Amino acid sequence: MSIDRREFLKTLGVAGASLSGVSALGQSKPESHSEEFYAILHDITLCEGCQECEFACAVANSLPEPSDYPDSEVKRKLKPDQYSVINAVETSIGEVYTKQQCMHCAQPACASACLTKAMEKHEEGPITWDGDKCMGCRFCMLSCPFNMPKFEYDSNNPKIGKCQMCFSRLTEGEIPACVENCPAEALIFGKRSEILREAHRRILDDPSNYVDHVYGEFEAGGTSWLNISPVPFEELGFNTSMDHKPYPELTKGFLYSVPSVFVLWPALLLGLREATKREPENNELEVEE
Amino acid sequence: MSEHILSKDLQPKTNRWKFLLGELKPKGKLLTPFNIISVPVILLGLVLIIIRFWKGLSSITNLSQEVPWGLWIGFDVVTGVAFAGGAYVLTFMVYILRMEKYHSIVRVTVLNGFLAYLFYAGALLLDLGRPWNVINPIIGNSFGTSSVLFLVAWHFMLYMLAELIEFSPAIAEWLGAERARRILKSLTIGAVIFGITLSTLHQSGLGALFLMAKGKIHPLWYSEFIPILFFVSSIFAGLSMVIFEGSITHRVFSHQLAKGNHKSHDQILRGLAKICSVAMFAYLFLKILDLVHGHHLSHLFTSWGAWYLVEIIGFVMIPMFLFIRGVKTGEPLIIKIASLMTLIGIILNRLNISVIGFNWMTVDRYIPTWMEFEVTFAVLFLEIWIFRWVLHRLPVLRPIEEVVKSQNIERS
Numbered sequence: 001m002s003i004d005r006r007e008f009l010k011t012l013g014v015a016g017a018s019l020s021g022v023s024a025l026g027q028s029k030p031e032s033h034s035e036e037f038y039a040i041l042h043d044i045t046l047c048e049g050c051q052e053c054e055f056a057c058a059v060a061n062s063l064p065e066p067s068d069y070p071d072s073e074v075k076r077k078l079k080p081d082q083y084s085v086i087n088a089v090e091t092s093i094g095e096v097y098t099k100q101q102c103m104h105c106a107q108p109a110c111a112s113a114c115l116t117k118a119m120e121k122h123e124e125g126p127i128t129w130d131g132d133k134c135m136g137c138r139f140c141m142l143s144c145p146f147n148m149p150k151f152e153y154d155s156n157n158p159k160i161g162k163c164q165m166c167f168s169r170l171t172e173g174e175i176p177a178c179v180e181n182c183p184a185e186a187l188i189f190g191k192r193s194e195i196l197r198e199a200h201r202r203i204l205d206d207p208s209n210y211v212d213h214v215y216g217e218f219e220a221g222g223t224s225w226l227n228i229s230p231v232p233f234e235e236l237g238f239n240t241s242m243d244h245k246p247y248p249e250l251t252k253g254f255l256y257s258v259p260s261v262f263v264l265w266p267a268l269l270l271g272l273r274e275a276t277k278r279e280p281e282n283n284e285l286e287v288e289e
Numbered sequence: 290m291s292e293h294i295l296s297k298d299l300q301p302k303t304n305r306w307k308f309l310l311g312e313l314k315p316k317g318k319l320l321t322p323f324n325i326i327s328v329p330v331i332l333l334g335l336v337l338i339i340i341r342f343w344k345g346l347s348s349i350t351n352l353s354q355e356v357p358w359g360l361w362i363g364f365d366v367v368t369g370v371a372f373a374g375g376a377y378v379l380t381f382m383v384y385i386l387r388m389e390k391y392h393s394i395v396r397v398t399v400l401n402g403f404l405a406y407l408f409y410a411g412a413l414l415l416d417l418g419r420p421w422n423v424i425n426p427i428i429g430n431s432f433g434t435s436s437v438l439f440l441v442a443w444h445f446m447l448y449m450l451a452e453l454i455e456f457s458p459a460i461a462e463w464l465g466a467e468r469a470r471r472i473l474k475s476l477t478i479g480a481v482i483f484g485i486t487l488s489t490l491h492q493s494g495l496g497a498l499f500l501m502a503k504g505k506i507h508p509l510w511y512s513e514f515i516p517i518l519f520f521v522s523s524i525f526a527g528l529s530m531v532i533f534e535g536s537i538t539h540r541v542f543s544h545q546l547a548k549g550n551h552k553s554h555d556q557i558l559r560g561l562a563k564i565c566s567v568a569m570f571a572y573l574f575l576k577i578l579d580l581v582h583g584h585h586l587s588h589l590f591t592s593w594g595a596w597y598l599v600e601i602i603g604f605v606m607i608p609m610f611l612f613i614r615g616v617k618t619g620e621p622l623i624i625k626i627a628s629l630m631t632l633i634g635i636i637l638n639r640l641n642i643s644v645i646g647f648n649w650m651t652v653d654r655y656i657p658t659w660m661e662f663e664v665t666f667a668v669l670f671l672e673i674w675i676f677r678w679v680l681h682r683l684p685v686l687r688p689i690e691e692v693v694k695s696q697n698i699e700r701s
């Protein structure tokens with residue numbers, strides 16, 4: 001399988017059709033598989049805050065164009081119809097720009113929370129949302145450690161909006177719109193293991209310009225969006241106190257215990273009922289009533 | 290008993306329709322204080338619900354991107370289901386442990402539980418953004434089996450079925466269908482065992498819903514043991530509801546009760562209080578264990594810690610001692626007060642996890658709109674209406690002969 005995928009990488013422009021049949025990846029795949037996913041690196045030292053990625057995102061997803069600008073005074077937020085935002089952040093080394101969007105976790109909390117499989121992880125890495133399945137319970141929002149899915153509260157036919165890593169473009173052999181349109185080359189796209197290697201290489205080559213932290217390498221068990229930064233990520237407002245274990249694991253113990261309760265409980269209850277029987281025959285409740 | 294039923298059974302079908310139509314008519318006084326308050330609340334609630342489906346959730350709620358679940362889930366569903374836990378505990382005591390003493394209150398508790406689930410599941414529908422897709426995880430074209438919510442949703446549905454089966458003999462008696470009654474009655478034990486199993490899983494499952502919200506819920510309330518804590522607390526939450534609700538129905542429907550019943554009711558109260566106090570003791574023990582184990586002691590000295598202590602000491606520990614006192618003295622009033630305090634404690638606990646302590650670090654807090662409260666009350670009142678309607682007609686509090694007798698008197 002990994003050979004297929006490597007083939008695919010090489011022939012990125014051609015492989016579209018063969019991919020459409022690829023099935024979703026289960027939640028329980030071992031973590032090593034996350035290496036095979038696609039990933040995107042945002043190199044904050046290169047980002048100029050020009051918003052080209054935001055505009056490209058809006059076009060690619062048929063969303064309204066953003067009408068405001070990065071400004072360190074205001075924190076711009078993701079919206080159901082804005083999947084990607086650039087924020088200007090005042091730091092110890094001056095203004096830098098952060099990009100925010102769904103992180104595309106290797107083992108996404110949202111998809112494991114979704115009871116309709118509307119949130120689905122694809123083999124290539126993206127997590128997509130399907131309106132024909134979603135019932136709007138917002139459990140994905142509650143569960144996402146990064147608070148990325150956004151919900152249209154003001155609509156009677158509300159959608160969940162979040163970055164889909166341009167899944168439809170990927171299947172057609174194209175790369176995500178934001179990466180393609182970044183003039184500063186602050187965004188790069190590729191296989192996760194390669195992108196990760198590149199991120200570490202940049203840090204190693206220029207340790208004075210980077211902090212030694214690839215955000216997304218371990219956060220929430222690893223994500224497809226990776227960030228490298230000139231200042232500690234706390235300064236940028238990134239959540240750094242997050243678990244390094246995949247979030248779905250938090251519910252695993254509970255979910256695993258369900259089948260055993262289903263087997264043990266009835267047996268136990270029946271046994272108890274037998275044990276409390278005093279005079280067989282005439283102590284039956286049914287007779288008594 | 291069988292005479293009545295048999296003679297009714299022999300009546301032609303058309304009469305049964307007439308009987309049903311007759312049963313639809315209101316019984317009892319119309320202008321009671323409860324009716325005067327509840328009717329406008331329910332009507333207004335319906336209007337708000339229409340607006341909500343027309344304009345979207347933000348038209349009447351304060352939910353936001355940061356707070357996806359508010360009062361409707363936190364109170365109606367999460368708290369309401371804990372309150373409805375009395376049914377599985379009582380069926381366990383009566384049908385599994387054969388504690389005959391409690392047999393007389395099983396029906397009313399199961400009815401209460403069933404209606405609670407019906408309405409709280411209904412409240413869940415109000416909260417769904419795309420409710421027309423609610424069918425997806427049911428008909429199986431899209432099973433999200435790794436989801437705790439999937440499990441909880443299925444268990445809700447199956448448990449409602451189990452409760453309906455447990456209650457169905459009462460319906461058969463009411464309709465005078467003796468043969469159906471016997472068949473349904475024979476299903477009771479199966480439904481009880483199935484129901485207890487389901488309850489164990491979804492009471493704890495409701496807690497497991499919040500497991501992935503780690504980091505969003507205040508550490509004093511977040512715990513990997515939430516499922517167990519939810520399960521244990523549902524035992525005394527449910528029984529406290531039985532005590533509390535019983536003390537009201539016994540006043541309102543006192544004419545339905547035989548004389549000896551009042552006395553045995555005090556006995557029942559005492560027994561329930563005892564179980565509550567034991568369960569609460571276990572719960573407190575777990576809570577303290579969790580506090581120490583999670584190294585959260587330092588949080589106790591913040592204002593969140595004070596709030597936590599209010600919940601734990603004021604509304605778990607104190608009512609526990611009151612229950613113990615009530616068991617010793619046999620004073621029903623103390624037991625009733627304890628049950629009320631316990632219920633408040635459960636509301637606090639469930640809301641602290643799902644609403645109050647949720648996103649505790651953010652500045653702009655979620656405060657439900659008056660309309661969210663309004664709809665919550667509308668749902669609650671509607672449930673009480675149905676509950677009362679059933680109590681007036683079906684043999685829930687008393688045997689069928691008495692129902693028939695009193696109906697004949699009313700008719701003549």
Ligand code: SF4
Binds near residue numbers: 104109143146
């Ligand atoms: S960041 Fe959130 S929405 Fe995106 S994949 Fe991870 S859990 Fe899902």
Ligand code: SF4
Binds near residue numbers: 138140
């Ligand atoms: S809101 Fe939709 S996508 Fe999110 S968990 Fe619920 S059904 Fe799944």
